[in-house]
Amino acid sequence: MTDLYLKNGRTVDGAPIELGITGGQITAVGPKLNGLQAAETIDLNGDHYVSAGWIDDHTHCYEKLTLYYDDPDLDGVPTGVTTVIDAGSTGADNIGDFYRITRDKRTNVYAMINVSKTGILAQDELGDMNRIQDDLITQALADYPDFIVGFKVRESHSVVIDNDVLPLIAGKRIQKANGDLPLMVHVGANPPALKDVLDLLEPGDILTHAYNGKPNGIIDQEGNIANFVWAAYNRGVIFDVGHGTDSFNFKTMAIAKYAGLDPFSLSTDIYHTNRENGPVVDMATCIEKMLLLGYTLPEVIPMITSAPARNFRLAQKGSLAVGQDADVTIFQVRQGHKTLTDSNHNDRETDTLVVPTHTIVAGTVYTLEG
Ligand SMILES: [Zn+2]
DSSP states (O other): OEEEEEEEOOOOTTTTEEEETTEEEEEESSSOOTTEEEEEEEEEOOOOOOOOOOEEEEEOOTOOOOOOOOHHHHHSGGTTTTOOOSSSSSSSTTTTHHHHHHHOOOSSSEEEEEETTTTTTSSSTTTSSSOOEEEEEEEHHHHHHTTTEEEEEEESSHTTTTTOOOHHHHHHHHHHHTTOOEEEEEEOOOSSHHHHHHTTTOTTTTSSSOOOOOOTBOOOOOSOOOOHHHHHHHHHHHOOOOTTSSSOOOOHHHHHHHHHHOOBBBEEEEBHHHSSSSSSSOOHHHHHHHHTTOOOOHGGGGGHHHHHHHHTTTTSSSSSOOTSSSOOOEEEEEEEEEEEEEEEEEEEEEEEEEEEEEEEEETTTEOOOO
16 A cells, blocks of 8 residues: 555656655656555646655755754755755764754755864854864764765855865865765855866866856856866866855856856755845745746756755655655746845846645655645
């Protein structure tokens, strides 16, 4: 007997899809599952999209910080996001506590470990190189192997102060000494120069805040994508949106789209302030911005499902296949009106709204107000 039968859904390509879920896993998938007997059936009437559970690979949800913090259950389940990956809020000193307080959350929570042992206790966590202690990170990886999915280095001036790319060089050393987890680097104001940061990144490393509107960004003086940016992109550095309070610009994103420098992953960089006051709000709002810029649903949904699952080695997540974790997002695209605002206070109007209606985590259904 199947626990849950999702009937009459549509894939983002518009094809019919139905799912059977049992014991927290997907146990049947097909255009039509005729005759499936289930304890509970949800009929989606052919007007709801069904995708793998949305994964937000850049969030800040360690509740005990004072700068960037949130409850993962406000960033996740209520917004259609089944999995949040915290991007370096914690380091070796506090990642164990973060692990413990997130075990009973409804939303799946994973973490990149900040190479600074303090995490983002203050804005300048990498202003003192003594906070990078390789042995403490190796121990944390041994203690929380199923929680830590990567490394985080914030390479902008207010974070590194006078250390330029030295924290990133240390991060690469630590990454290589501890298996093959990805390293995500945040960029912003210089120094360090974006070129010096990108030159250190290898295939599979992740550049977040890639489409910001800052002078130290991907666009050169003539308004084109800089050559060193293409060099990094073409050798396999992963470009991630990481919208954030300060790091998503409509014009930068439009120039990049026109040039073909598309993001691999779409993430919010959400925390309580930019969730409550904007400009981030939630993942659906970020999807609406991408649709407004001309991306299609079949292009955007992989950026929050299969791509982050692959990038962070979440083998049980990111696709709707038999044997995968039963993390599913059900949503509608509706006509409506909304003003969308980027990180530089530019407004654009949309009439296409993305509305999550059900979040399913390990087979448990949460019905949303949408
Ligand atoms: Zn961040």
